Amino acid sequence: MLPSVHTPVRKASVFLSVHRSLPQSTPATVAVFASPTSWIESDAVAQCHQVAALDGMVHVAGMPDLHPGKGAPIGAAMASTVLYPFLVGSDIGCGIAVFPIKLKRAVPEKLAARFPDLDRPLDPEQDADDPAWAVLAGDVPAGHVEGLGTVGRGNHFVELARVDTVLEPDHAERLGLRAGELVLIVHSGSRGLGERILRAHTEVHGAGPAADVAAYLAMHDAAVRWGSLNRRLLAARVAHALGAEPTTPIVDECHNLVEIRDGVYLHRKGAAPGDGRDVLVAGTRGTPSYLVAAHAGAEANHSVAHGAGRKMSRADALRRGRAKHTVEELRRTPVGSLVVCGDRQLLFEEAPTAYKRIEQVVADLVAHDLATPVVTTVPLVTYKTPDVGSTPRTARHDQRRRRGRV
DNA sequence: ATGTAC
Numbered sequence: 001m002l003p004s005v006h007t008p009v010r011k012a013s014v015f016l017s018v019h020r021s022l023p024q025s026t027p028a029t030v031a032v033f034a035s036p037t038s039w040i041e042s043d044a045v046a047q048c049h050q051v052a053a054l055d056g057m058v059h060v061a062g063m064p065d066l067h068p069g070k071g072a073p074i075g076a077a078m079a080s081t082v083l084y085p086f087l088v089g090s091d092i093g094c095g096i097a098v099f100p101i102k103l104k105r106a107v108p109e110k111l112a113a114r115f116p117d118l119d120r121p122l123d124p125e126q127d128a129d130d131p132a133w134a135v136l137a138g139d140v141p142a143g144h145v146e147g148l149g150t151v152g153r154g155n156h157f158v159e160l161a162r163v164d165t166v167l168e169p170d171h172a173e174r175l176g177l178r179a180g181e182l183v184l185i186v187h188s189g190s191r192g193l194g195e196r197i198l199r200a201h202t203e204v205h206g207a208g209p210a211a212d213v214a215a216y217l218a219m220h221d222a223a224v225r226w227g228s229l230n231r232r233l234l235a236a237r238v239a240h241a242l243g244a245e246p247t248t249p250i251v252d253e254c255h256n257l258v259e260i261r262d263g264v265y266l267h268r269k270g271a272a273p274g275d276g277r278d279v280l281v282a283g284t285r286g287t288p289s290y291l292v293a294a295h296a297g298a299e300a301n302h303s304v305a306h307g308a309g310r311k312m313s314r315a316d317a318l319r320r321g322r323a324k325h326t327v328e329e330l331r332r333t334p335v336g337s338l339v340v341c342g343d344r345q346l347l348f349e350e351a352p353t354a355y356k357r358i359e360q361v362v363a364d365l366v367a368h369d370l371a372t373p374v375v376t377t378v379p380l381v382t383y384k385t386p387d388v389g390s391t392p393r394t395a396r397h398d399q400r401r402r403r404g405r406v
Numbered sequence: 407a408t409g410t411a412c
Contacts, residue, residue: 070407089407090407090408091407091408094407152407152408153407153408154407154408155407156407189408191407191408192408192409194407194408195407195408195409196408196409198408199408199409
């Protein structure tokens, strides 16, 4: 239920709340694009108002996947005359890309076993014949070679999915998508690079504005390029391992970044650019995703949701999930897909029940005229982190292996 | 979400 501080305003048949945060010389507006029945935590709305009270803030738009983050809400687009690095967060350049992939047969059990270890960085010797290297033509942004080709943790994943329902046939055709065809969906960011950039700022300025905007933006832009490059590396790596040709993405939008738009800094944290772009709104490890044509206007800060959005904190998902689910039912989902995840804790944290219903999130985007669904995709194999082998390993061994030293 | 410290 939405907190009482919200003043619901009926707009046609949809719900939208717009109000001002006081006191401030030029008060910022807050708008949350969700229906009254959608699950939005009051803590997340409170974070929107905290952000709205910051110096220079103009407008805060909460997406239907809005949920509380560390200091700032996730699923929000925040326009300000001042650039705040913490409103982008540490995973600068995180985004979701969609790559067509052609496979003769798609048996989840067989393909799951063929996924490469995406915790291990690309190795010049071990992966010498990997076509992923071709993606690296030219310089690596910021010279950051560490972690290239790794997917990371948290909500990041690489998923082999099948195009299911085609809702906009002409648009789908333009993207080269037909029902039954396969895609790789890659959700990953700038790994250690973005984290390093935010930390360098935070150590000196905390949650304050960027002191040297040009310097921050130069590093930020490199992290955004690094993230996109890494998604291509990941897709090429997986395609190679599955015996398919690497492809270029038909969709690749970054949902953690800042851009200069209409003369202000538009920070996006878990909000994808929604101005005439195609965006993959990720479901969960066990539910469909929606590829949408986004057409969000100024009131939504030209943004759309980036996924289902967490309904439970990681701690709650772990505690409640252990009582509710077995590892087996999380590894084999209701839609028949497999989840490759050797980390039991992560499996519970990322359980579909820990997330909002993607159908409701997309319905909210549609109701507010922010996006039009083009196709749905259904997972076949979702890769999170390597399956644990039969040989017990020490934590130190796992750490070394992730860094490519074993 | 992250690398690192506990």
